[in-house]
Each structure stands twice: as C-alpha cells, then as structure tokens.
Amino acid sequence: MNESDKFGDLILKTELRAPVGLLGKIFSSIARRERRTAILKFGVYSGASALATALFTFSWGMASAALQESGTASVFSLIFSDFQSVLGNWSYFTLSLAESLPTLSLIYLLLSALALSILVSLAVTNLKNAGRLRPYGLKHA
Amino acid sequence: MDSDERIIKLYLGGQKDLFEILVKRHIDRVYNFAFRYVHDRGWAEDITQETFLKVWKNLRRFDPEKNFKTWLFRIARNTALDFLRKKKSVNFSELEEEDDKIFEPPDSGPMPQEIFERKETEAKIAKILDELSLKYRLVLILYYQNQLNFREISEISGESVDTVKSRHRRAILLVRQKLSQA
Numbered sequence: 001m002n003e004s005d006k007f008g009d010l011i012l013k014t015e016l017r018a019p020v021g022l023l024g025k026i027f028s029s030i031a032r033r034e035r036r037t038a039i040l041k042f043g044v045y046s047g048a049s050a051l052a053t054a055l056f057t058f059s060w061g062m063a064s065a066a067l068q069e070s071g072t073a074s075v076f077s078l079i080f081s082d083f084q085s086v087l088g089n090w091s092y093f094t095l096s097l098a099e100s101l102p103t104l105s106l107i108y109l110l111l112s113a114l115a116l117s118i119l120v121s122l123a124v125t126n127l128k129n130a131g132r133l134r135p136y137g138l139k140h141a
Numbered sequence: 142m143d144s145d146e147r148i149i150k151l152y153l154g155g156q157k158d159l160f161e162i163l164v165k166r167h168i169d170r171v172y173n174f175a176f177r178y179v180h181d182r183g184w185a186e187d188i189t190q191e192t193f194l195k196v197w198k199n200l201r202r203f204d205p206e207k208n209f210k211t212w213l214f215r216i217a218r219n220t221a222l223d224f225l226r227k228k229k230s231v232n233f234s235e236l237e238e239e240d241d242k243i244f245e246p247p248d249s250g251p252m253p254q255e256i257f258e259r260k261e262t263e264a265k266i267a268k269i270l271d272e273l274s275l276k277y278r279l280v281l282i283l284y285y286q287n288q289l290n291f292r293e294i295s296e297i298s299g300e301s302v303d304t305v306k307s308r309h310r311r312a313i314l315l316v317r318q319k320l321s322q323a
Contacts, residue, residue, distance in 0.1 A: 007316050008285040010266055011177075015286065018172035022186055026164060026193045033194065 038129035045123035052116040056109075063109040066102030075100050145209035149200060160200075164193055167210075170287055171217050177282045178221045178275075180267055188224050192217045208293065215297045218279060225275075269319045277312035280305055 067073060075097050078086050086093045143151075145163060152159040171192055176185035195216050203212055270278050279298055283289045291309070295302045 007266075007269070007281070007313070007320070011281075011285045014266055016169070016173050016176055018168045018189060019182075019186060022172065022189060023164060023168060025186075026168075026190050027161070029190060029194055030197050033198075 035130055035132075038126045042123055042126040042130055045119050045126060049116065049119040049123050052112060052119050056112040056116050059105070059109040059112040063102065063105040066105040070100045070102045072097065072100040072102070146205045146207075149203060149209060150205050153201060153205075160197065163196075163209075167213060168193070171213065173286055174214065174217055174282055175221055177266075177270055177286060178218075178278060179225060180271055184224055184228075188217065188221050191224075192220045195220065208296075210287075210289070211293045211296045214283060214287065214289070214293075218297055222275075269316055272319060273312060273315060277308055277315065280308045281312050281316070284309060 075093075078093065145166070148159050148163055152163070168189065172185055172189045175188035175192075176182060179185060179188065192213070196213060199216075203209070270281065273281070276298070280294055283294045283297060284291075289297070291302050291305045295305045298305065300308075
C-alpha cells in the first residue's frame with residue numbers, strides 16, 4: 001500500500017457523522033430566516049397598502065365628482081325614464097354614454113383599486129407565512 | 142434514487158419538502174469536510190449550518206445542468222475560509238457543546254480498544270492535515286474523503302486542473318514525510 005492509499009484509507013476509516021441535532025438546527029435557522037423575510041415583506045406591503053388606500057380614496061372622490069360634472073348620470077337615467085327610446089336608439093345612447101364618461105378619472109380609480117387589492121393580498125400572504133412555524137412541514141423546524 | 146439536480150428542479154418547481162432530502166444526503170459529507178478543514182467540531186457545525194443556509198438562499202441561482210456536489214463544496218470551502226478569517230470571534234457552538242454532552246445516550250457503540258485506535262488514527266490525520274497549508278488540505282480532503290476528481294476539485298478551488306494535480310502530488314509527498322516521521 002503506497003502513502004496516498006494509506007492516507008486515503010486512514011481518512012475514510014475515521015469518517016465522522018454530523019452531530020445529532022445539526023439537521024434540526026439547519027432547518028430552524030432556515031425557518032427563522034424565512035419568517036424574518038416574511039415579516040419584513042409584510043411591513044413593506046402593509047405600508048404600500050396604506051398608500052394605495054389613500055390613493056384609492058382620492059381617486060374615488062375624483063371619479064365621483066367627475067361623474068357628477070360630466071352628466072353621465074342624466075344620460076344613464078334615460079334607461080329608467082324612457083327605455084323604449086333607449087332601445088330604439090341604442091347605438092346613439094351607447095355613444096353618448098361613452099362620450100360623457102370621465103374616462104381618465106375612472107382609469108385612475110380602477111388602477112388604484114387593482115393596486116390596493118394586489119398589495120393587500122401580498123400583505124396577507126406574508127402575514128400567513130410569518131405565522132407558520134414549519135415552512136417545509138418539517139418535524140425539525 | 143433521484144439525482145441532486147433532479148431534486149433541485151422539483152424543489153424549484155414548488156416541492157419545498159425536497160430540500161430536506163438534499164440536506165440529509167450531504168450533511169455528513171459537508172460536516173466531515175468542514176471538520177477536516179478547520180479541526181474544530183464547533184466550527185465545523187457552524188460552517189455546515191451556514192453552508193446549507195447559503196445553499197437554501199441561492200438555490201434559484203444554481204444551474205441544474207451543473208454538478209451540485211461541486212457547487213455545494215465551493216460554498217462550504219468559501220464559508221470555511223470566512224470562518225477561519227474571523228476565528229477570533231465567539232464560537233457559539235462551543236457554548237452549546239456542554240449541553241449536548243449531558244443528553245448523550247449511553248454508548249452502545251465500539252469497544253474501548255476500538256475507540257482508542259480510532260482516536261489515535263483521528264489524531265494522526267488531524268496532525269498531518271494541521272501541518273499542511275490550506276491549499277494542500279483542501280485537495281486531500283476533497284480527493285480522499287469526498288472522492289471528487291481533479292476536475293471537480295479545480296472547479297471548487299478555482300484553480301486549473303494541472304495546479305490541482307501538482308498540489309495533490311506535493312501534498313502526498315508531504316504526507317509521506319509526515320507518516321514516516323510518525
């Protein structure tokens with residue numbers, strides 16, 4: 001047996017096993033890290049949701065004021081007051097309704113509602129993740 | 142048995158539980174590597190823990206077409222080097238070691254003579270490795286203990302295959318000297 005074989009033999013003969021509990025420690029530290037990240041993300045998304053709520057409230061106010069000014073409501077009310085005329089001239093009616101709509105304000109309103117719902121759902125997801133003790137469903141974590 | 146690379150693909154596809162298999166499969170190898178590299182059980186434990194934490198954090202960046210074992214040992218080696226650089230700071234695992242000893246189950250393993258021989262061999266290896274510089278130590282541990290080839294070791298160490306081969310040759314010459322002195 002030459003020296004390299006001898007050394008290889010020696011090193012393999014004394015192979016160690018990882019200490020009991022090390023696996024648990026690894027998964028606990030991963031769980032801690034994951035939890036910390038989730039809490040941080042929850043904080044960020046909550047803050048962003050608060051901003052989105054403010055933006056949504058502002059857009060709502062702006063859209064309702066614009067709707068009142070534009071006369072869309074009076075055009076729309078024709079459906080209830082003179083349905084036969086609306087039915088007879090439905091293409092003109094649709095065009096008038098579309099023309100009277102405050103498009104920009106409504107787009108702002110829709111976008112802010114969309115942003116708010118996405119941010120709230122992300123905040124809730126991260127809150128759930130932060131509450132989970134076992135991110136992998138492991139017995140070790 | 143599924144390959145590491147396939148397990149990683151499935152893990153990245155959403156099967157989060159599979160990470161446990163990956164860790165269980167390599168924990169002993171990484172621990173052994175770390176222990177041989179730094180000669181301290183507490184440090185080896187910390188390095189193993191830190192290595193798998195880094196693997197978990199960076200698994201999305203791993204290219205499944207490449208060899209996972211090489212990637213894993215590169216992380217382990219870099220982590221071990223970081224630990225050696227800041228060796229003067231507190232070793233937390235050493236503080237926990239006393240508690241571990243208390244809960245150790247009664248020994249049903251080898252006989253005292255075997256334990257003695259094992260400890261003697263361990264001490265001999267530790268002494269030999271300890272006297273070698275880190276670059277030789279790395280080659281010997283990866284080649285003999287982890288059965289990696291020169292190409293894989295060169296990927297881990299970031300050196301050329303020829304450099305790794307010549308380091309292996311020189312390391313074996315040094316080992317020969319030390320074994321004859323022992």
